[in-house]
Amino acid sequence: MTGVFARLSRLNPTGVFLATLLVVLLGLLIPGPAGGVILLVLAAAVTALAAAAWRVTSPSLRPVRIAMVALLIVAAIWKLG
Template structure:
């Protein structure tokens, strides 16, 4: 008997990459355009989601991709803290 729940990585693999990129881009734009703490909060939630996704995919990513992902997360966190302050 096969399990009906294949896990988060299997569900993530079925997501359209273009749709995921556009959704993340929309969240970044909303976060940057929203005023003060609201925009910063949106960016912090996005950064948390990116960290969770990176933790799931860390073992299968090459080192160059890991560095780029860490840089993107650092930029999103910097923008969030600048919006909050």
């Protein structure tokens, strides 16, 4: 997993933020289950990255990461339902 973090650390943080924001907006704006699936895939990716970086994440940021994933999952279920 160290290789993944090495590659991710070279990415532009602003670009990663904007790309993630674009995927969230696409998931919210695409009608029906397709938008929900996009949000679930994003939630899975964010969960995998958060789990891999859990040890080095400060304890004060951990609830924020959990809340972000929870909101993505709630939005995905809302879109699927």
